[in-house]
Amino acid sequence: MAKWFYQQGLLVQLLLLIIPGVNWIVEIGVRFSAYFRRKSLLTLVFAIITIPAGMIFGWIDIICLLLTGHLLFAKA
DSSP states (O other), rough: EEEEEEEESSHHHHHHHHSSSHHHHHHHHHHHHHHHOOOOOHHHHHHHHHHHHHHHHHHHHHHHHHSSSSSSTBOO
16 A cells, blocks of 8 residues: 555645545555565554554654655655
């Protein structure tokens, strides 16, 4: 899912992160997908934390996406 997310345009990525219910699902999908590709402990920790706090990470990730072009600790 991370690969699919990063292939979308910036406007679509931002819309996916702004819509509250979709935000949480996208966050979980992208983070676990990034973990299965990279196998990093830090990526796993953020993927697990995203389950209860996905909405909060969504707003942080909007800023990170605008500044760096990827989500915080979830490169494709």
